[in-house]
Amino acid sequence: MALQTSRIFSLLFVIAVAIVLLILSWGYLSTSISWTAFSENNRHQDEDSLLKSYIELWVKKGNSTHPPAVFTTTHKAKIADSTKTNQVTKLKTDQMRASTHGAVAETPIPVLLKKSFKKLPQWDFEDVYNQDAPPRQTTCAQSLRNSEDESFKKAFLPNIRLFLHKNNFNMSEWNRLSHFNNPFGFMEYQYNDMMSSLKMIPKPKEPLLLPKPGNGGCVRCAVVGTGGILNGSKMGKEIDAHDYVFRMNGAAIKGYEEDVGNRTSVYVHTAHSITMSLYLFKKYGYTSAPHDEGIKYVMIPEGVGDFNWLEGLLKGERVSAGPYHNKRPWTYYGGQYNESRFYVLHQDFLRYVRNRFLKSAHLNNSYWAIVRPTNGAFALFLALHTCDTVSAYGFMTEDYKKYSNYYVEKNIKTHVVFYANHDYILEMNLWKKLHNSKIMRLYQRTDSETGTEKPKQL
Missing domain, CATH: 3.90.1480.20 (Glycosyl transferase family 29)
Structure with a gap:
């Protein structure tokens, strides 16, 4: 009887451990790298090598636990008409939501290497941009902003963020922009090497032109x-x-x-x-x-x-x-x-x-x-x-x-x-x-x- 009771307790213990591991695994999957950021053309040729690079870099940094939730910067961003909504705001909101589910403090992502890609990588947030609101108002009847050219109107963002400065830059921005090669981002750059200058760039005191x-x-x-x-x-x-x-x-x-x-x-x-x-x-x-x-x-x-x-x-x-x-x-x-x-x-x-x-x-x-x-x-x-x-x-x-x-x-x-x-x-x-x-x-x-x-x- 004692032997049977012992076996029951052992079985319950194994089940409990399995449940805990399942919960931890689910938490990891919900906050780790989302590989949907690759286009279909690049996904199969780059995903395995890049994932391996991420893991190797993370281990080299002395971390025994899984990579931090900051990797959700490569989450599946729904690309909508960014002339109507600021999708960067949505991106950051999604990151904040992820951080409420047991995510660790945000830190720089491991460095992405240009040689990992045989051509320009296409992320789900490739066509998502910071925008400043509201755009400059004009009373000029001849303004190019009044153009009726449909292709231009669709592509043109009148309030695209023009200037970089210390007040509009943080860790989330670093991690997002680290997916893009220079001069479009910080791919291959080390966070600590760049921040001393980034933190010095002053906010413009006036519009470029009046x-x-x-x-x-x-x-x-x-x-x-x-x-x-x-x-x-x-x-x-x-x-x-x-x-x-x-x-x-x-x-x-x-x-x-x-x-x-x-x-x-x-x-x-x-x-x-x-x-x-x-x-x-x-x-x-x-x-x-x-x-x-x-x-x-x-x-x-x-x-x-x-x-x-x-x-x-x-x-x-x-x-x-x-x-x-x-x-x-x-x-x-x-x-x-x-x-x-x-x-x-x-x-x-x-x-x-x-x-x-x-x-x-x-x-x-x-x-x-x-x-x-x-x-x-x-x-x-x-x-x-x-x-x-x-x-x-x-x-x-x-x-x-x-x-x-x-x-x-x-x-x-x-x-x-x-x-x-x-x-x-x-x-x-x-x-x-x-x-x-x-x-x-x-x-x-x-x-x-x-x-x-x-x-x-x-």
């Missing part, structure tokens, strides 16, 4: 590229007649005013472009980035070097690490650097431009991770989101073979250089499409030698 009085509420902008089409164009006065003028990269002005104007309101750059332009264009008279009084500088955070640059700039110290080690960033802004007039583009804005307007077929190739829109493309879309009317000068047109690569090349005829990290033809076709849809005006020459388009009345 309407000028007497324009019917319209903000009229010119975006000036460096293309050879401007050589001999005599577009300088027309460019300067706009309320604001955007420039980027090697924006040489002295000696070229008749063709490109002499005003700069917004200068868009990376650490690479602002430093290398001094070397590339020195022989054409270029001595520094534009530094008009009151100019606003906008930085594209292209890679880890840009964050090293930012930290040195914001601290007023030499860059302590990376490709710009020992450089003094503030000296590159001609005495016009001012923290209150310095902006850093948000990764969501950069990804939105790529995904909705310039998604190149090259992203399906093995070199996908280096493919991104040009600095000129980002500058042009920044203008489209901050201005009512936009005119683009010095951008690639269908007759690009007639012109030199840069407008500074006056005495020689060079060829346009196609770098592997940009899809120039895709961009050229988009500029033409936006022009034909009257969303912006693209400057195109009618005579490659001496004639130009008849200037439009501003």
Whole structure:
């Protein structure tokens, strides 16, 4: 009898242990990695290797328990029309709900590696973006925001979050953005390596642009590229007649005013472009980035070097690490650097431009991770989101073979250089499409030698 009772208690104990293990397993499954973030094309080839990488990395960090619930950042996000609802808010709400079911404190996810993907990975929240509400209101009758072009209206997010700063960044954002390669996110970056600079980026004290009085509420902008089409164009006065003028990269002005104007309101750059332009264009008279009084500088955070640059700039110290080690960033802004007039583009804005307007077929190739829109493309879309009317000068047109690569090349005829990290033809076709849809005006020459388009009345 005693033996039978002992066996019964042993059986009950085994059942109890099994129930406990089942409960723990259910809790793990409900808070661990959701692999639905892979597209069907990538799921089978990448899921096993990536899962293995996650587990190995987690074990290396000295953790004996299962990975934390923060992996729910890769949960199955329902992609709805993000022009109607802010899906990032929903994403964060879902994460908070997960944290109430026994989830551990949120920590950085293990680093994702670009080599784990044979082409651009597609997450369920790939097309989900932070948005600022409400969007800028305008009374301008000619505003591009009033466009009736259906494809543009569907893709365009008037209140997409433009700028990154310390007040809109936290651990959830780090983990979400760690799924995207630079400059669209922090894939391959270590949390501790980046936070010192991220925590320093100030919140902009004012909008990038404000309407000028007497324009019917319209903000009229010119975006000036460096293309050879401007050589001999005599577009300088027309460019300067706009309320604001955007420039980027090697924006040489002295000696070229008749063709490109002499005003700069917004200068868009990376650490690479602002430093290398001094070397590339020195022989054409270029001595520094534009530094008009009151100019606003906008930085594209292209890679880890840009964050090293930012930290040195914001601290007023030499860059302590990376490709710009020992450089003094503030000296590159001609005495016009001012923290209150310095902006850093948000990764969501950069990804939105790529995904909705310039998604190149090259992203399906093995070199996908280096493919991104040009600095000129980002500058042009920044203008489209901050201005009512936009005119683009010095951008690639269908007759690009007639012109030199840069407008500074006056005495020689060079060829346009196609770098592997940009899809120039895709961009050229988009500029033409936006022009034909009257969303912006693209400057195109009618005579490659001496004639130009008849200037439009501003």
